[in-house]
Amino acid sequence: xxxxxxxxxxxxxxxxxxxxxxxxxxxxxxxxxxxxxxxxxxxxxxxxxxxxxxxxxxxxxxxxxxxxxxxxxxxxxxxxxxxxxxxxxxxxxxxxxxxxxxxxxxxxxxxxxxxxxxxxxxxxxxxxxxxxxxxxxxxxxxxxxxxxxxxxxxxxxxxxxxxxxxxxxxxxxxxxxxxxxxxxxxxxxxxxxxxxxxxxxxxxxxxxxxxxxxxxxxxxxxxxxxxxxxxxxxxxxxxxxxxxxxxxxxxxxxxxxxxxxxxxxxxxxxxxxxxxxxxxxxxxxxxxxxxxxxxxxxxxxxxxxxxxxxxxxxxxxxxxxxxxx
Ligand SMILES: Nc1ncnc2c1ncn2[C@@H]1O[C@H](COP(=O)(O)OP(=O)(O)OP(=O)(O)O)[C@@H](O)[C@H]1O
Ligand SMILES: [Mg+2]
Numbered sequence: 001x002x003x004x005x006x007x008x009x010x011x012x013x014x015x016x017x018x019x020x021x022x023x024x025x026x027x028x029x030x031x032x033x034x035x036x037x038x039x040x041x042x043x044x045x046x047x048x049x050x051x052x053x054x055x056x057x058x059x060x061x062x063x064x065x066x067x068x069x070x071x072x073x074x075x076x077x078x079x080x081x082x083x084x085x086x087x088x089x090x091x092x093x094x095x096x097x098x099x100x101x102x103x104x105x106x107x108x109x110x111x112x113x114x115x116x117x118x119x120x121x122x123x124x125x126x127x128x129x130x131x132x133x134x135x136x137x138x139x140x141x142x143x144x145x146x147x148x149x150x151x152x153x154x155x156x157x158x159x160x161x162x163x164x165x166x167x168x169x170x171x172x173x174x175x176x177x178x179x180x181x182x183x184x185x186x187x188x189x190x191x192x193x194x195x196x197x198x199x200x201x202x203x204x205x206x207x208x209x210x211x212x213x214x215x216x217x218x219x220x221x222x223x224x225x226x227x228x229x230x231x232x233x234x235x236x237x238x239x240x241x242x243x244x245x246x247x248x249x250x251x252x253x254x255x256x257x258x259x260x261x262x263x264x265x266x267x268x269x270x271x272x273x274x275x276x277x278x279x280x281x282x283x284x285x286x287x288x289x290x291x292x293x294x295x296x297x298x299x300x301x302x303x304x305x306x307x308x309x310x311x312x313x314x315x316x317x318x319x320x321x322x323x324x325x
Contacts, residue, residue, distance in 0.1 A: 010162070011194075013065060016030075069085065099140065130157070149172045209226055212224070247274065
């Protein structure tokens with residue numbers, strides 16, 4: 001059996017790191033993408049997704065770490081690996097004065113593994129698959145952003161691939177286009193390909209992924225099946241109190257990781273504040289209440305809640321509106 005067939009993971013990294021000067025854009029990342037999975041690579045803007053993807057594809061060199069793609073070392077075995085990988089990475093370069101179909105022809109001709117005899121059919125099929133059939137003869141400079149993005153996707157689909165790496169494939173697409181891409185990813189997975197797809201929006205890919213990896217400030221902060229990510233988010237406590245700082249100290253003291261909140265109530269000037277935190281196996285909810293009361297925290301409300309995947313994602317990434325630097 002060849003190394004490629006034996007590998008359980010379509011993508012595997014160890015200690016993958018990329019520094020730009022002193023800044024680690026990707027920091028000690030251990031990715032494990034099972035074969036046949038649809039792996040959602042999630043993270044807010046600037047968290048290191050594109051940088052990671054560029055290293056996986058040999059488009060950027062790693063500062064440190066190891067990469068295996070389809071069981072082979074990257075970038076050393078790049079020539080063996082790349083023919084089996086279809087990729088869409090930020091802004092594929094197209095000739096503006098050629099049509100969509102002509103651009104794909106050129107790109108396919110440049111791929112020495114792609115048979116010329118089937119080129120016409122493959123170009124037509126790929127364009128149809130991304131919904132560009134009607135625009136195949138239109139020049140690319142007259143394409144909208146969403147159409148260019150679709151053309152980039154079509155390029156990734158020109159040959160049958162074992163692995164598809166799609167960096168934010170819904171960039172620039174309208175809601176209908178986003179739905180179509182979701183559908184497309186599902187059908188690619190049904191054909192047996194492993195799909196590694198990045199997004200900064202959980203909602204966009206939670207419906208199609210079997211696995212997720214969550215990036216935050218260059219680090220992979222969570223990785224596993226979608227169900228695993230959900231189950232770790234099961235139970236949380238929510239404490240309403242005018243003393244959120246004191247409550248934060250008490251919960252931290254119990255080994256929890258509290259997050260303070262402050263919400264305006266419907267009544268003007270009335271602000272509800274407090275903390276939420278995930279429950280660990282070692283702390284029972286009643287112990288949390290007892291510890292708060294003993295410490296003199298004014299508990300006005302206490303409830304057990306199940307957080308949504310979205311909340312879990314925000315909690316992991318600390319995502320606000322600021323781009324992580
Ligand atoms: N060529 C470069 N030189 C210097 N810094 C860079 C370079 N490329 C990326 N960075 C920095 O690395 C970090 C990660 O960037 P990256 O593009 O990988 O993020 P991302 O997760 O893909 O974000 P987005 O969701 O916006 O696409 C950012 O802080 C970015 O400014
Ligand atoms: Mg990016």
